Amino acid sequence: MKSYVQIESVQMSFSTRQGEFVALRDIDLKIERGEFITLIGHSGCGKSTLLNLIAGLLLPTAGVMLCADREIAGPGPDRGVVFQNHSLLPWLTCFDNVYLAVERVFSATEDKALLQQRTREALALVHLTHAEHKYPHEISGGMKQRVGIARALSMQPKVLLMDEPFGALDALTRAHLQDELMKIVAATNSTVVMVTHDVDEAVLLSDRIVMMTNGPAATIGEILTVDLPKPRNRLALTNDARYHALRGGVLEFLYQKQAKEAA
Amino acid sequence: MIKARKFFGEHILPPLLGLGMFVLVWGLISQTSESLPGPLKTWNSAVILFTDPFYQNGPNDQGIGWNVMYSLGRVGIGFGLAALIGIPLGFMIGRFDFLNKMAAPIVSMLRPVSPLAWLPIGLLVFNASNPAAIWVIFISSIWPMIINTAVGVRQLPQDYLNVARVLNLSEWKIFTRILFPATLPYMLTGIRLAIGTAWLVIVAAEMLTGGVGIGFWVWDEWNNLNVEHIIIAIFIVGIVGLLLEMMLVRLAKRFSY
Numbered sequence: 001m002k003s004y005v006q007i008e009s010v011q012m013s014f015s016t017r018q019g020e021f022v023a024l025r026d027i028d029l030k031i032e033r034g035e036f037i038t039l040i041g042h043s044g045c046g047k048s049t050l051l052n053l054i055a056g057l058l059l060p061t062a063g064v065m066l067c068a069d070r071e072i073a074g075p076g077p078d079r080g081v082v083f084q085n086h087s088l089l090p091w092l093t094c095f096d097n098v099y100l101a102v103e104r105v106f107s108a109t110e111d112k113a114l115l116q117q118r119t120r121e122a123l124a125l126v127h128l129t130h131a132e133h134k135y136p137h138e139i140s141g142g143m144k145q146r147v148g149i150a151r152a153l154s155m156q157p158k159v160l161l162m163d164e165p166f167g168a169l170d171a172l173t174r175a176h177l178q179d180e181l182m183k184i185v186a187a188t189n190s191t192v193v194m195v196t197h198d199v200d201e202a203v204l205l206s207d208r209i210v211m212m213t214n215g216p217a218a219t220i221g222e223i224l225t226v227d228l229p230k231p232r233n234r235l236a237l238t239n240d241a242r243y244h245a246l247r248g249g250v251l252e253f254l255y256q257k258q259a260k261e262a263a
Numbered sequence: 264m265i266k267a268r269k270f271f272g273e274h275i276l277p278p279l280l281g282l283g284m285f286v287l288v289w290g291l292i293s294q295t296s297e298s299l300p301g302p303l304k305t306w307n308s309a310v311i312l313f314t315d316p317f318y319q320n321g322p323n324d325q326g327i328g329w330n331v332m333y334s335l336g337r338v339g340i341g342f343g344l345a346a347l348i349g350i351p352l353g354f355m356i357g358r359f360d361f362l363n364k365m366a367a368p369i370v371s372m373l374r375p376v377s378p379l380a381w382l383p384i385g386l387l388v389f390n391a392s393n394p395a396a397i398w399v400i401f402i403s404s405i406w407p408m409i410i411n412t413a414v415g416v417r418q419l420p421q422d423y424l425n426v427a428r429v430l431n432l433s434e435w436k437i438f439t440r441i442l443f444p445a446t447l448p449y450m451l452t453g454i455r456l457a458i459g460t461a462w463l464v465i466v467a468a469e470m471l472t473g474g475v476g477i478g479f480w481v482w483d484e485w486n487n488l489n490v491e492h493i494i495i496a497i498f499i500v501g502i503v504g505l506l507l508e509m510m511l512v513r514l515a516k517r518f519s520y
Binding site: 055057074075076077079080081083085087089091092100101104155 | 422423425426428429430431432436440441444445
C-alpha cells in the first residue's frame with residue numbers, strides 16, 4: 001500500500017561559494033492521508049527546506065518525492081502553502097486574496113458565482129466573513145494568518161503545508177489559532193505538514209512528530225507517534241501524564257541528543 | 264476655538280509670515296533698483312493681465328491663459344509619449360537581466376545630458392519647432408520613468424513571487440495581480456520626478472523654439488522690457504509646477520499600501 005506523500009532517500013544540496021553545501025541527506029518519510037505531521041528541530045536543521053521540497057519550491061538533488069502517486073516536479077495547487085509571514089497581497093482585499101487562489105484552481109470548471117461562494121466558504125471556515133472586504137493592513141496579524149490558511153484551504157489541496165504559521169504571533173493568539181486549526185483539520189480531514197519549533201504546539205497538534213538532527217547534512221533523527229485521543233483539549237492535556245511523557249521525549253531529543261550551543 | 268487658533272499658529276501663520284517677508288525684501292530691493300519693479304507695480308500689472316487671460320490677437324499675441332495652456336499641452340504630449348514608451352521599457356529592463364545589462368550603459372550615459380542639448384536634433388528631424396519642444400520634454404521625462412519602473416520591478420519581494428509560484432499563476436495574472444500593483448508606487452515616483460523635470464525644461468525649450476507658450480512669453484516680454492510680466496511668469500510657472508506636484512503626491516498616496 002502506497003502512502004499519500006512519499007519521500008525516498010532525498011538529498012538536498014546547494015552550491016555555494018565555498019562549494020557544495022549539503023542541507024539534507026537520506027530523508028525517508030511516508031505520510032498517510034489525513035495525518036498531521038510536524039517537523040521540529042533547531043534552527044538551521046533544514047526543516048523549512050524539507051517543507052519547500054514538498055511544496056515543490058525547491059527540487060531535490062537526489063531521491064524521489066511523490067504526492068498522491070505523482071512526482072513532485074514543481075509547485076502546484078494540490079499542495080497549499082501557508083507562509084510564515086502570511087504573504088498576502090496588500091493591494092487585494094481578504095476576499096480577493098483568497099479568490100485569486102480559488103480562481104486559479106476552479107475557474108476552468110465553475111462559474112463566477114460558484115467561485116465567489118467557495119471564497120466565502122473558505123473565509124467562513126476561519127471565521128473571517130466580517131473582514132472579507134478589508135485590506136491586509138487593516139486587520140491583525142492573527143487574522144492575516146487566518147486569511148493565509150483560508151487561501152491555502154480554498155484550493156482543496158491534497159496536502160496543507162505550513163511553515164511556522166504561528167511563529168510571529170503572540171502566545172494567546174497562537175493558542176487560539178491552534179485550537180481553530182485543530183477544528184478545521186478535523187472538519188476537512190486535511191493532511192498537514194507543519195514546521196514548528198514550539199514543542200507544545202507539536203505535541204498538541206501532531207499525529208507524528210518528525211524530529212530532525214542538526215545541520216549541515218541534517219536528516220530525520222527520530223519520529224515520535226503522538227497517540228493522544230482526538231479531539232484534544234489543551235487544558236485537559238496539562239494534567240495528562242502521557243502528554244508530559246511525549247513532551248519530555250521531544251525535549252530530550254532537542255536538548256540532550258541534539259543539544260546545540262547557543263548561536 | 265483653541266484648536267482653531269493652534270491650527271492657525273502652526274499651519275497658516277508660518278507660511279504667511281515667510282511670504283510676507285519675501286515680498287518685503289523684494290520691495291526693499293526694488294527701491295534701490297530702477298529697473299526691477301516692486302510688488303505693488305507687479306500686482307497691478309497682474310490684475311490687468313488676468314482680467315482677460317484668454318484673448319487672441321493673432322498668433323504671437325495671445326492671453327496668458329493660452330500661453331500656459333499651450334505649455335501644459337506640450338508637456339502633456341511629450342510626457343504621455345514618454346510614459347507610453349518608458350514604463351513598458353522599465354518593466355522589461357527590470358524583469359530581464361539581460362536587457363538591463365544591455366540598456367544600462369545607454370541610460371547612464373544619456374541621463375545626465377541636459378534635455379536642451381536634444382533640441383537641435385529635434386529641429387533637424389521634425390523640421391518644426393513645436394514637435395521639437397515636445398521631443399525635448401519626451402527625452403527629459405523618459406529617464407526617471409524607465410529607471411524607477413525598473414527599480415520597482417527589481418524590488419519585488421520574493422514572498423510575492425513565491426505566492427505566484429505556489430498558486431501556479433499565469434504570466435498575465437502575475438503581471439496584473441502582483442507585478443503591476445507592486446511596481447505602481449515606484450512608477451508614480453518616476454512620473455512625479457518626470458513631470459517636475461518636464462515642467463522645468465519646457466520654459467527653456469520654448470524660449471528657444473518660440474510659438475505660443477509660457478517660455479516664449481517670458482522671452483517676448485524680455486524683448487519688450489516688460490519686467491513685471493517676467494516676474495508674473497515666474498510666479499505662474501512656480502504655482503503650476505506646485506499644483507502638478509501636489510496632484511501627483513495625492514495620487515501616489517492613494518496607491519501606497
